[in-house]
Amino acid sequence: MTVGDRIKLTRTQKGLTQDQLAECAGVSKQAIYKYENNIVTNIPGEKLAAIAKRLGVSPAYLMGWAEETQDPAAQSRGASDDELKFALFGGGPVTDAQFEEVRQFARFIKERDANGGKK
Secondary structure (H helix, E strand, C coil), X not given: CCHHHHHHHHHHHXXXXXXXXXXXXXXXXXXXXXXXXXXXXXXXXXXHHHHHHHXXXXXXXXXXXXXXXXXXXHHHHCCCHHHHHHHHHCCXXXXXXXXXXXXXXXXXXXXXXXXXXXX
């Protein structure tokens, strides 16, 4: 199975469109089409990482270097980023910057509580 095959299979299993995947990777829908159909096989690392993150798998899985389909970080997270965004923002629009700010605040709370409530 090729990188493109894994991207397409995982994308369809997750119920995502090429447009949705392209948006998170910062590429065009046509680029995703080319990746999935093995027209472009030398996918830039940062694009592959963004695709893997959105699909909830590891880049190593997409490359065929690992058998696991689930990103270990995603396993520990429990909920997908989209599920968290929906829960936190009620399904309304949210920017990546806003979501990152929420993550930073959550890290702050976790660290504060680990230190006995003192920062």
